[in-house]
Amino acid sequence: MSPHQEFELSVETPGCLRVLLAVGALSALLGLVLAPARTWPMLLLASYALMGFGLAGVVFIAIQYVAGGHWSVAIRRIPEAMTAALPVGGIGLLAVVLLRPSLYAWSSHLPEPAEGWLGFKHAWLSYPFFLARTLVYLLVWTAFARAIVRASRQQDSTGDPALTHRNARLSAAFLVIFGLTFWLASFDWVMSLEPEWYSTIFGIYNFSGMFLGGLAAMAVLVVWLEKAGPLAGVVGPQHRLDLGRLIFAFSTFWMYIWFSQYMLIWYANFPEETSYFIARRGPYWTTLFVLNVFLNWVIPFFVLTPRANKQNPRVLTSASAVILLGRALDLFLMFMPPFAGNEFAFGIWEAGILLGAFALFLHVFLRAARQAPTVPVGDPFLYESFQEHG
């Protein structure tokens, strides 16, 4: 690494991160003993969120390779390091699914097809098949993530443009496979928590939230690393503007999909579909339900509309922080109502596990970021990416 010393990540792991990690681990362990009914769903949620941030990183890189987006080359190491969260979250998810299958009501008691269940759903929701699918999704995504990141790091020393072409081909294949598998994965892991309910748009809804959260995390990390040093002089207002535009667009996309799901279910008014929203409109939940729309769309939309706000590092990170909060709330609203019902509860276990997941993500991110120069020094389009900010 000696020739690229200037691009080494010189950021120390903040001390409070270890404290937060300990808090997270402690509240997870104590929670499993003292309040397992609340802790297990939270662990599932946290693992899914972690995995989502990693996956968003891969999707972002893949889209940039396929679309030939050169503006992002200078900041590509950030999403590349984010992908390290994918296997970590995946292991957590697998552990929860293996150790606590009763989170999924269908795993113990599967109604007979005669009770109104479609034969296909009956066959699909069998526990061994479910585990096999979980394993396949996670392995395939991790394999693609590793291959793309490895080729990108290899380019640092060789500078071989063929690696860029190889990654573009890998990315195209990944995006197609991701589109099909993530859709099914969100049905398996999230929608089947309420096995009698269904919404065909649920996969896209999950994708929009996952990618929006990933972009917001990326913006915060880019601005932080620019302030802290490793990306100073590399990242300019143009990169922030482009990231801000993507966040703006995907915040609106999230709203569009959220509303599409809500309005169609509201309009058709089928009891088997409305059950989802009725469970989320009970006492306590209504406030969160409305707040979700504000955090994920209303506030980011109006804050990020002017161009100057997207370029302003402080405003961009504030809007991203609001979105990250909204991401947590969106997941909370997706996972918890089937377990909590009207007994809404948010306390030390929930907060501790969320903080722990946040710290774990940062920790994994920093560890991965240290393994390579903070800028892809061998990428043939790096110069063009610098040029962007004049």
Added chain:
Amino acid sequence: MSQRILFGVFASEADILGVVRAAREEDLKVLDVYSPYAVHGLDQALGLKPSRLPWVCFLVALIGAVVKLWFEYWTMVVSWPVNVGGKPWDSLPAFVPVTFEVMVLSSGLSTVFAFLLISRLWPGRRADVPHPKVTDDHFVIALEESGAAFDPGRVQRLFERFHVVAVEERLVEETRPSERSRKMSVRTLNIALVVLLVGTLGLTWWLRPDPTQLNREFMPEMVRTPRYNAFEPNPNFPDGKTLRSPVPGTIARGMLPIHYQATPEDALRAGEELKAPFALNDERAIERGAVVYANFCQACHGPTGRGDGPVALRGFPAPPPLMTDRVLKMKDGQWFHIVTYGQGKMPAYAAQLSPEDRWNVIAYGRALQRRSAPPAAGGSQ
């Protein structure tokens, strides 16, 4: 008045940005910059005020959304309420998609029109191209050749520092667009309008309706769908009918079948088995029952239930008063059977009264009995 303008042609984005910044630093007057596409940072380099176009977009979007929302509210709630699937008149989620579309359409169109207006672009406007390559891959700076700072030698050196490709000097009339081009554009516009008018009239004449012919049908599949009408024979079903009968045992909404015969024995059985679905001293049931009683029962049974209604007074056999011992002892279910199937000379009221109204009128009958309870001894006053 005329103006001398110096055009410098440059080949790259970085050069044009550099030369603009440098020229402004040397107090040269930059009139304009021509480029084949929007160059990032050029407006800052030129020191232009931020465009007001986003405000046009934002405000028109706001106006469009508010007006459309109001319009939907007015049509759906005030002017012509239509029941759609039992939804409330004022159904915000249903209004959102159209509001959104109108907002985007109005703000999009008005932004484009505002842009054309601000840039003075209209059909027939003569293009003002200082160099043919400016529509392809070159950039042009226009400097005013006057003012204290203008010195040909220094400008030449400045241009060369940024790899100038070509330099051109031109005398331009101050009154732009020139009289000739203005006349040209007016004439082009007029010709275009005449062609449009003639074309429209011609099309209208060619497509005039012929009252002796049926209308031409374009893609008739939507109107004439391949389907069986309700009373047509249908080979697809074993009974050969299109109209399907309800599944055996189907009960219409609001109907609860009662399984009794119109016999006195079944009336007694109903008295044992049938119970009112609500308390018979319920205020609202009695109130509704009074209306039902006045409409259907009073004619014979009389206003107080003594069997002295106008029909009875004119000679039709009078029904027994409701206060007789026998009637007082009748169970509610038996009353229901009698109202439903009739008894003696009393006809059946199943067709006129819903089951709920039958119970309501029984509630009123009980109220009548209670009202005359104290002088029960003198039943036939």
